Amino acid sequence: MTKLSPVIVWFRNDLRLADNPALTAAAESGQPVLGLYILDETPDIRPMGPAALCWLDKSLASLAADLREMGGQLAVRSGVASFVIDELIDRTGVDAVYWNRAYDPVSIARDAKLKAALKARGIGAWSFNASLLNEPWEVRRQDGGDYQVFTSYWRAACSMNSPLAPLPRPRDVAWCKHDLQNDRGPFRALSSLDSDAMSGLDGWCPGEAGARQCLDEFLPARLMGYSAGRDDPGSPSTSCLSPHLHFGEIGPRQIVQSISIAVEAGTVTEEAAQGFVRQLGWRDFNHHILFHRPQVLSRNLRSNFDSFPWRDDPETLDAWKFGRTGYPIVDAGMRELMHTGWMHNRIRMIVGSFLTKHLLIDWRHGEAWFWDRLVDADQANNAGNWQWIAGTGADAAPYFRIFNPALQSARHDPQGRYIRRWVPELDRLPAAALHEPWKAPSQVLAHAGVRLGETYPRPIVEHAFARTRALDAYRSLTSRLQTHEP
Ligand SMILES: Cc1cc2nc3c(=O)[nH]c(=O)nc-3n(C[C@H](O)[C@H](O)[C@H](O)COP(=O)(O)OP(=O)(O)OC[C@H]3O[C@@H](n4cnc5c(N)ncnc54)[C@H](O)[C@@H]3O)c2cc1C
DSSP: EEEOOOEEEESSOOSSSSOHHHHHHHTTTSEEEEEEEEEETTTTTTOOOOHHHHHHHHHHHHHHHHEEEEEEEEEEEEEEHHHHHHHHHHHHOOOEEEEEEEOOOOHHHHHHHHHHHHTTTTTTEEEOOOSSSTTTTTTTOTSSSOOOOOHHHHHHHHHSSSOOOOOOOOOSOOOOOOOOOOHHHHHHGGSSSOHHHHHGGGGOOOOOHHHHHHHHTTTHHHTHHHHHTTTTTOOOSSSSOHHHHTSSSSSSHHHHHHHHHHHHTTTTHHHHHHHHHHHHHHHHHHHHHHHOGGGGGGSOOOOOGGGGGOOOHHHHHHHTTTTOSSSSSHHHHHHHHHHSSSSHHHHHHHHHIIIIIIIIHHHHHHHHHHHHHHHOHHHHHHHHHHHHHHSSSTTTOTTTTOOOHHHHHHSTTTHHHHHHOOOOGGSOOHHHHHHHHHSSOHHHHHHHHHOOOOTOOOOOSSSHHHHHHHHHHHHHHHHHHHHHHO
C-alpha cells in the first residue's frame, strides 16, 4: 500500500477541535494530519500584546493536550508563516494545507500569496470560515454594496439562511507521526512580564474546555438576566466569552446552537436569546467593516476627522492608562484592564469617551493601549469600537454625545461595587460621595481616610470645562468643513 502524504492544519484564531472546518476537512482527506501553530512574523503582521500572548500560551498548551489525547500533535513555530510552512513541507512531504480564514488586510494578503504559491507547487491549499456567523461578503445591500449601519446590517443578516450547524469534533483522524520539536522562543519573553500586572489572568481558563465551561456557566440563568444586567459592571452579568471567541476556542455557531437548544428546552426565552445573539452580530459587523474598509484599523472612517485638533499630552495619557485620572469609574476600568486583561463593555465606552472627549486624545492611542492590555484584543472589534466611541466611525455615536463620567457611574454602579473593587483607597466612602469624591464634604473624606491629591488624585480635568472644550473642537472642525465646502 502506498504511504499517504501528511497534510497540515494551520491553527490560527480557531484553537479548537469541535466546529473547526479546516480540521474536519483535513481529517476527511484520510491523510495523516499535523497540527501547526505559527507565531507569525510576516512583515506588517501586528504583534500581539503581552496580555493576549499570555492567553495564547495557555490556550496552545490546552490545544496541544487535547490533540495528544486524540493521538495527534501540535507543532508550535515562530517565523514568517510561508517560510515555516515551506520548511515543514520539505521535511515531512506535506501535500496540502488547511486553515480557517482571517479578515484583516495583512492576513488576507499573506493567505492569498501563500495559497497561490502552494498551488503553483502542486500542493493543496484550502480555507474555511470558522469564526463568523456570516462571511463579510455574504451580507450585501441590494445594490451589492457593504453596510455601514449596524441595524440595517443585522436586519439583512437575520433575513438570510440560518448559519450552518456547528461541526462535531472529528473522530478517526489519522495523525502524522513525525517527531517535531516545539519552538518555545515566542513565549520566552512572557517570563519577564510584570507578574503583578498579569496575575489576574489566573482567573481565566484559556482553551476549548474553558470556553465551553464559560458558556455553560452563562446559560441559561445569566443569559436570562443579560438584557437587564449587562450594563452593571459590578455583577457577573455578561458572558465573558470575548477572549474565547477571539482565539476561536469556541465559535459563534456553537454558541447560537447552544442558545437554540436552551430556547427549545424552554429555559431561555426567544427575546433573551435574540438580545444576546445580536451582540454576536456586532462582532460580525465589525469584521464586515474591517473586510470592506480595512482603513478602519488606522484611519478615521469619517475623513473629516483627519484635521481634528487632538491633543498631544503624554502625561495625561499615562494618567488615563494607569488609572490615575481622579474619576473613580474611569480609574476602576483602567485598573481592571491592567489586572485582568479584560474590561466590562459599559466601562470600555466610558473610558473611551473620556480619553477622546474629556482629554481630546486621539482614539488611536486608546486602541493601541487596549491592544497591548486586552486578552480579547481583536483588530476588528477594537478599532471598530474605538471609532464608534470617538465618533469617527461609520455607524458612530455622534461626537457631541459626551458621557458625564460621574452620571454614568451613579447610573451603572450606584452602590459603587465595581469602583470599590478596583479603587480600594475609596472603599470607605459612602455611595453618595464615591462618584465625585472631590465634591464630598471634607469630614466625609477624612472619615473615609481619603486625602485628595495624596491618597487619591484630584480630577485631571474638570467635566464642564472638558465638555465645552470638546464641543468647541468639534465645532471648529465642522465650521472648517463648511468653509471648505465648494
Ligand atoms: C473602546 C472599545 C474597545 C473594544 N475592544 C474590543 C476588543 O478588542 N475585542 C473584543 O472582543 N471586543 C471589544 N470590545 C467590545 C466589547 O466591549 C467586548 O466584546 C465585551 O465587553 C466582551 O465581554 P463579554 O464577552 O462579556 O460580552 P457579552 O456582552 O457577553 O457579549 C457576547 C459577545 O458578543 C461580542 N460583543 C459584545 N459587544 C460587542 C461589541 N460592542 N463589539 C463587538 N463584539 C461585541 C463579543 O464577542 C462578546 O464576547 C470593545 C468595546 C469598546 C467600547
